[in-house]
Amino acid sequence: MTKHEMINILYVDDEEYNLIYFVAVFRRYFNVFTALSAKEAEVTLAQNDIHVLITDQRMPIKLGTELLADSVKK
DSSP: OOGGGSOEEEEEOSOHHHHHHHHHHHTTTSEEEEESSHHHHHHHHHHSOOSEEEEOSOOSSSOHHHHHHHHHHO
């Protein structure tokens, strides 16, 4: 399976270390996108075909559940 055939995952967390660790573990198996905020995630969602969205619940400005709900509406 080539990189272009892999599933695109967006992982959103306001703690950068969690993002770095996630990428280190899963980059061989998935195209991993990361975002430090819901606002950054919304840009990534608008520009890419994301298959799986994983998000932290407690983030500044917008909760993870709000981001998930907004991403379904679009």
